[in-house]
Amino acid sequence: xxxxxxxxxxxxxxxxxxxxxxxxxxxxxxxxxxxxxxxxxxxxxxxxxxxxxxxxxxxxxxxxxxxxxxxxxxxxxxxxxxxxxxxx
Amino acid sequence: xxxxxxxxxxxxxxxxxxxxxxxxxxxxxxxxxxxxxxxxxxxxxxxxxxxxxxxxxxxxxxxxxxxxxxxxxxxxxxxxxxxxxxxxxxxxxxxxxxxxxxxxxxxxxxxxxxxxxxxxxxxxxxxxxxxxxxxxxxxxxxxxxxxxxxxxxxxxxxxxxxxxxxxxxxxxxxxxxxxxxxxxxxxxxxxxxxxxxxxxxxxxxxxxxxxxxxxxxxxxxxxxxxxxxxxxxxxxxxxxxxxxxxxxxxxxxxxxxxxxxxxxxxxxxxxxxxxxxxxxxxxxxxxxxxxxxxxxxxxxxxxxxxxxxxxxxxxxxxxxxxxxxxxxxxxxxxxxxxxxxxxxxxxxxxxxxxxxxxxx
Numbered sequence: 001x002x003x004x005x006x007x008x009x010x011x012x013x014x015x016x017x018x019x020x021x022x023x024x025x026x027x028x029x030x031x032x033x034x035x036x037x038x039x040x041x042x043x044x045x046x047x048x049x050x051x052x053x054x055x056x057x058x059x060x061x062x063x064x065x066x067x068x069x070x071x072x073x074x075x076x077x078x079x080x081x082x083x084x085x086x087x088x
Numbered sequence: 089x090x091x092x093x094x095x096x097x098x099x100x101x102x103x104x105x106x107x108x109x110x111x112x113x114x115x116x117x118x119x120x121x122x123x124x125x126x127x128x129x130x131x132x133x134x135x136x137x138x139x140x141x142x143x144x145x146x147x148x149x150x151x152x153x154x155x156x157x158x159x160x161x162x163x164x165x166x167x168x169x170x171x172x173x174x175x176x177x178x179x180x181x182x183x184x185x186x187x188x189x190x191x192x193x194x195x196x197x198x199x200x201x202x203x204x205x206x207x208x209x210x211x212x213x214x215x216x217x218x219x220x221x222x223x224x225x226x227x228x229x230x231x232x233x234x235x236x237x238x239x240x241x242x243x244x245x246x247x248x249x250x251x252x253x254x255x256x257x258x259x260x261x262x263x264x265x266x267x268x269x270x271x272x273x274x275x276x277x278x279x280x281x282x283x284x285x286x287x288x289x290x291x292x293x294x295x296x297x298x299x300x301x302x303x304x305x306x307x308x309x310x311x312x313x314x315x316x317x318x319x320x321x322x323x324x325x326x327x328x329x330x331x332x333x334x335x336x337x338x339x340x341x342x343x344x345x346x347x348x349x350x351x352x353x354x355x356x357x358x359x360x361x362x363x364x365x366x367x368x369x370x371x372x373x374x375x376x377x378x379x380x381x382x383x384x385x386x387x388x389x390x391x392x393x394x395x396x397x398x399x400x401x402x403x404x405x406x407x408x409x410x411x412x413x414x415x416x417x418x419x420x421x422x423x424x425x426x427x428x429x430x431x432x433x434x435x436x437x438x439x440x441x442x443x444x445x446x447x448x
Contacts (some may be wrong), residue, residue, distance in 0.1 A: 007428070045377070055369060056370075056372055056377075056378075057373075058369070063431055065430070082419060084368075085346035085352075086325045087384075088235045088322050088381075
């Protein structure tokens with residue numbers, strides 16, 4: 001299991017209270033499951049019933065956009081979760 | 089048939105300061121316009137005139153190049169119960185009659201302008217040629233709020249030739265914690281009017297064109313057309329998607345920023361084969377999961393940071409220098425004081441890809 005730092009977007013801070021949290025998983029899907037164990041409900045804010053990343057949420061691993069929850073994670077990978085913001 | 093006024097009669101009427109409206113496109117206006125006229129898109133004219141007359145009742149004169157489009161605009165005003173007249177023969181007849189009009193300054197900067205922009209001109213990447221490019225540029229800022237305030241201030245200071253400002257709101261006391269274009273004394277005034285006062289005072293070289301309307305699917309194309317760069321400084325998803333779609337059709341690059349709390353996002357949509365806003369976020373969040381700054385709060389200085397970054401990218405696009413933030417999303421967090429750069433993946437199924445990549 002790889003333990004990684006995950007950046008949480010502002011609108012999901014109500015779950016984590018922290019901008020950066022630790023989570024573990026061999027794949028992106030497992031990492032999101034672990035996040036959900038720690039912060040119940042947060043996964044469904046990011047992923048829909050068909051396991052697709054929601055259209056207003058984006059996941060980046062090492063700065064590159066990832067849509068596949070099966071994407072393998074390695075030590076040192078950084079995970080960014082980004083939500084569309086409207087404020088101006 | 090719309091009621092007309094001959095050029096000589098309008099010249100005699102000008103000292104009474106009628107509401108003088110130019111409905112030509114931004115490119116036509118660049119060749120000269122009547123002193124004191126405001127450029128308003130034909131689709132926005134009823135809202136604009138109704139708002140302006142509510143603040144100060146006065147006669148309304150509309151003109152275009154030949155009198156045709158202004159005649160249609162006047163008919164539209166009359167249908168809305170507003171008395172107005174169209175300049176017979178338009179700007180061309182006015183010029184032919186030898187009546188005075190304002191010409192944009194010649195292609196050479198005046199001694200005062202050379203002094204004003206001397207720190208720009210000294211930069212190898214800008215120089216005299218770059219400063220002249222800025223003077224010829226037209227930039228539209230959608231929103232005169234948190235992001236639009238610093239963006240417009242720096243663009244005006246930089247000597248952008250025409251700065252368009254669209255905002256349908258009025259200045260509110262709760263805006264002043266971050267919207268630095270406005271002042272306490274101007275609470276209740278339309279934000280575009282307040283913006284025009286501040287920007288013109290900062291740099292009288294800049295032609296500030298104001299539109300006191302909300303951007304809609306009906307008026308967006310007319311309002312955006314003719315600009316070189318659009319600053320998306322809006323505050324809602326509907327407007328952001330509308331700007332993206334219309335700017336793509338018109339091939340105008342958009343400098344996008346959005347903020348909430350202590351967090352901001354910045355990117356550039358080039359409209360030319362690179363990812364667009366829909367590639368980044370295919371759809372907005374459901375309303376209940378998308379808090380606004382009004383609901384969730386925002387650090388006052390945050391839009392200051394993102395808005396000045398927008399101005400930076402807009403200037404780079406006009407000047408054709410550096411590496412614009414195309415296909416890259418900059419995510420800023422003020423509490424961690426971190427900037428992270430993320431790569432936006434083009435969406436092959438997106439309308440911007442279906443239209444086909446363009447070059448140049």
